[in-house]
Amino acid sequence: MPDDFLIAHNPEDGSRLPYLLRIPLGPDGVVLKARETWPRTGKVYCHRATGWPADPDLVEVVPTRSCVRRGASIDLVLDRGRENRSQFVLTRARGREAVFWQTARTAKQARPAVSLPTARGSGIPTLEIVVDSHERYAWSFDHQQVTTRRDGLPAGDYAVEVAGRVLASVERKSLVDLVSTLTTGKMRYLLADLSSLPTAAVVVEDRYSAVFKLDRVRPAVVADALGECQARFPTVPIVFCETRALAQEWTYRFLAAALAHAGEETHVKTEATPLTSARAASPGEVRKWAREHGYTLADRGRIPREVREAFDARR
Template identity: 85%
Template sequence: MPDDFLIAHNPEDGSRLPYLLRIPLGPDGVVLKAKETWPRTGKVYCHRATGWPSEPDLVERVPTRSCVRRGASIDLVLDRGRENRSQFVLTRARGREAVFWQTARTAKQARPAVSLPTRAAQASPPSRSSSTATSGMPGPSTTSRSPPAAKGLPAGDYAIEVAGRVAASVERKSLVDLVSTLTTGKMRYLLADLSSLPTAAVVVEDRYSAVFKLDRVRPAVVADALGECQARFPTVPIIFCETRALAQEWTYRFLAAALAHAGEETHVETEATPLTSARAASPGEVRQWAREHGYAVSDRGRIPREIREAFDARR
């Protein structure tokens, strides 16, 4: 399967779609004709191409962090700092297939007309005490450790690394930021990026019931968008905590648990090879070794304990 997202010039003369895109999905990738090299100002119309040229005139080659087909769309996350999250939406127009390439900036969140809930859900606060930030990393103030190194993350606000790779990440949001991210359509791109990591979550510094007290946007719009996000990206939970301090506490405990889990998996991988590949020696092999080393052993019957222990010790 192709590993990189490729953009090349369309070799067809006079085409209104001057670029070819190869999406790294499937054994041969998905090849599309496109009008632009990135949806910067609006959605980019794409059309299926017959195939990828044998000697393409490449415009750009970008490593891919994640490329997943979800229903009628393809979520693409590129391994670069900017212009890295996009989505290809497969639909039909006038009975023919149409593909639109969009980003959170160019897409608009759908707002279905639904009735508001009559009762607001209540969130139960965690029973653990709140904590304060330490050197920009969430965690109890009593913890003594060196400040973490500041560097960019592929996704999220906080993360842990194991063997130089991000093992878990958390995106923290206030309710205002959450609403803005949902209604502008940016949340699905953020979740697509987080879902490419081994473990990830979004934690909101407010109650879920606060969603139904919003006055600048219909609460049903936000509630429906949250439900859609969880159904679309079930591996990235969205957790509501009552306060910033409790959200900070949850983030710290989540990352600590993820670190311990990653350590257990690393230990299992390290120890699995000798345990699974080890084979118990047969009695014939033990007898042959014993004779070669001057031990008297019969051709049949039980091998003496001292010989077996000597054989095991030499290993």
């Protein structure tokens, strides 16, 4: 039987590939640096590591059913019910070796032919995003002008704060996680928590069309559950963003806009003057004002023009 498939934290400080993978192939195994612990939403870039550390900080230890080298690829089958089949593809990019970790699903997933913009979100030079302390594999926002810090959030995974209070929050979901949350009934409670915030949304790292390609649950059940959630919680949109990168970009723009919009609302509340009512005053109001200011008027009849003009001038 093959050895276990090991995942550990990369001991190199500041590495953009925070995990080490040990593939049970050969006497010493194949050790790679990786960006993720599994290719859930897209192909994962990997790079050769010099070796496995003597005292690794393990993240996962998974028994292996088979691990076979086939040409320029390594087929790995793990002994677990979900996330068990994957492939490492060895290739060359710009003259250097590159390794991509993929599953059958991510290999078929089309990549949108778009380039992400580099302009600042809502003109904010650097946006501070609070990442929930329970978020295991957090986005890094490498492409955006963002600083992040970890803290506990009342709802959502990524948020912006004003004066220590959450202003806007985004709950991040993969398609698998979304389906699980919907079918177990947890989504209602999640949306209820998000709806208590001033601004919130749920972002999905996949296409809406992927819902109708599900094979382990009826697509209509998921589609109906999504429709029900949006009808019951219309202030919390559920946005499908096709890929992880686009979901991250959308979240950045959404949180930046929420912060900028909050500043505009504060400006209006503190500096705008109230508009006077366009409703015409009733005769009773005019008579009351006239008596309080020394005019003598009958209880009935026409109000003199000079009294009406004086009333209008002093309002």
